[in-house]
Amino acid sequence: MATHTVATVHGAVSTAHEHHEHHHETFWTKYIFSQDHKTIAKQFLITGFAAGFVGILLSALFRLQLAFPDKSIPFLETILGKWAPEGRLDPNFYMALVTMHGTILVFWLLTGGLSGTFANLLIPLQLGARDMASPFINMLSFHFFFWGTVVLFASFFIETGPAAAGWTVYPPLSALPQAMPGSGLGMILWIIALVLFVVGVLMGGLNYITTVLNMRTKGMSPMRIPLVVWSLFTVAVLGLLSFPPAVAAFLLLLFDHSLGTSFYLSDIYIAGQALPQQGGNTLLYLHLFWFLGHPEVYIVLLPALGITSELISTHARKPIFGYKVMVASILGIAFVSFIVWAHHMFVSGMNPLLGSIFTATTLLVAIPSAMKIFNYIFTLWKGRIHLNTPMLFAIGTVSFFISGGLTGFFLGVSSMDIPLHNTYFVVGHFHLVMGVSAVFAMFGGTYHWFPRLWGRMMNERLGYIHFWLTFVGANLVFFPMYFMGMGGVPRRYYAFTEFDFTKGWQDLNVFITIAALITIIAQLIFIYNFFHSMFYGKPAPMNPWKATTLEWSAPVKHIHGNWTGNLPVVHRWPYDYSKPGAPADFIPQYISDEDIARGVRWWEEDFDPTSVIDRTDTPSGDEKVPTSPEPTPIPALSPNQKPTPDAGYPST
């Protein structure tokens, strides 16, 4: 067995198994139609980030409009053509930009990108599985996501432009093709893209849940599962329960839009002309949408908080404070997220009594959230904190979760929400608490697991610069929005110079735009760092962060099946950092007390985990059993043949 310490993309960690793992891989099977969860994670990561970057570029365009609504910017006409006549953004296109920015960032970057990447990478690796329960469905999951992306972006290139009814696509604006240009074909493409996206997410979710329930390695009992996997698992359950009703909402919307039904439409006059649709109910759409929409917030946030748990514990060299409480708070947040949706609808005309009930349930969210914050702070307390890039981003996530989350109290109380609804206060709130906070966790996770994905380290110095510019920039962009919101500035308006009560905020809008542009440019540093490090980064040791979880015990080299020999057996929980009396400040999960007694030196640079993993008494050759539950092929039944009952029935 080789004892290479450095596993790089091109080098090292050779084993007897390796050569027959690589036989038939072509470019197509390796990079495009890969069924390997690590490659699928990379696909999600790159597609998610690419979509996300386009999403923030869109925000640069509408921020320019908000800062300089009356000025002509000829450059805009050069790149946007008819959507910016004489260098001024077309109002319809402004709405489309806002809509697509929200859709891309909420769904594509922070749902597909975030969960897709880290669930695919971490669930099998941290649980000690060879791959997902169904690698084929896992592959389909990415392909649905990808084609959804293509359809969504295709809507930029059609005559009437992309959907423009806001990312929540409320009817009637979204249901009447004649309402505005973006309500035409763009809206249909939006719905198709979302349905493809949901199918992809659900296929992924089925796999994540099954893998967590069925494919854990020996010793990986529920209370030894890393918190990030707990959160990804919970998120998959949330998605499974909340996305299908949203699909129902979108399909009914499509029927109203294109087939003349009136589920959501009633009493509508356009240019004095009454529409035939009667009896529909817009509020119904809101209920169905927000029944997804609110759990969606936690579908975004919980993986981010899970990643943060791993990062903070690892880089503070301390066990996570209150592991069981953390698990309970994940489940608690997930449960509560299903009974708070109507706090998005306090001013929609629903029964005020319902409003007070939803106020009470909404404020309940504060309890598990506060438990998590408390535990993060106590994990950091007296830790040996390594302020490297992943840790900075993790602390950043917590800080935004606080500064964004506290304003949730104001919005959660129905009486306070009435003046604040649809103002910039809301925009500031959700951008900080779920947008920036989750993006920071995604960055932190990327810096942390980059060596696991590509066998190389990302550049720390560039990472620092990226962190500080983004951290300061995001605060400068979104914090002032709270003041604008309290001043009554409404969101989604095209030009604030048009109204007396918003004119006074124009200087602040210029300030926000400048901060936003600097923050967006700072992301180029990340993009450069990401791709440069992929090829030229410093080769990473097998366990660069001295972490305890199982993903660092498998070679980075592309091996379908993750471990070259046996699967690791788990002997302890994932947070044995700085354990008193231990010979090192971390004990990996696969190290048993006997191994410690035997004098295994896992903390040394040239330690080879296989020397422990392959030593265990598990019979060799188990590698095919957990991943391919396919029964051994048995000759087919011929007319007169008598089969043995249940021969070849797969045992799991």
Add this chain to the structure above:
Amino acid sequence: MDTPVKTENKLHPKELMLWLYLATTAMLFAGFTSAYLVQRFNQSWKTFDIPLIFWVNTLVLGASSLTFIYGYRGLRQENPWQLQVGLMATFGLGMLFLLGQVVGWQMLARNGIFLAGSHRGASYFYVLTALHALHLAAGIIIIGYWMIRALRYKVGISSLLGLRLAGLFWHALDILWLYLVVFLQVNQLL
């Protein structure tokens, strides 16, 4: 009849995935039917008579579940002929069901009950039944696949799991239809 060999108490991963998938389908239809109920008690809501053929179809689909069980037992009881007959009957009854649905929709249309317009009870009826029919069409493709394999003697004991999953999906669509038809009928009577 239950599977005699169960080494562990765990579900097979694929079976678990199918159950989870069925949970998403349940949530999808829960979304639609709760939307229905929200609008059901609106003043302008109109009821209509559901043609009898939809109830006849319920029996057809129920029978198809029974023939599937018959065929599945054929595989387990070493009787390829019984498997073939069972799957062919299931396939045929499934097609008959779809045909019956089309006839039912035509009867509704003759009575002036259309998808489009302001008759939301009718719109929901078409949406729910069509969506179920789409799922059932997928089920028929799966049953058809196993039927062709069985006719070519390509189904062995190793196919037990696959066939059991196909059956689970088929029975679930049967139960879903029963739920829908009862739900829709009760809402016409109320």
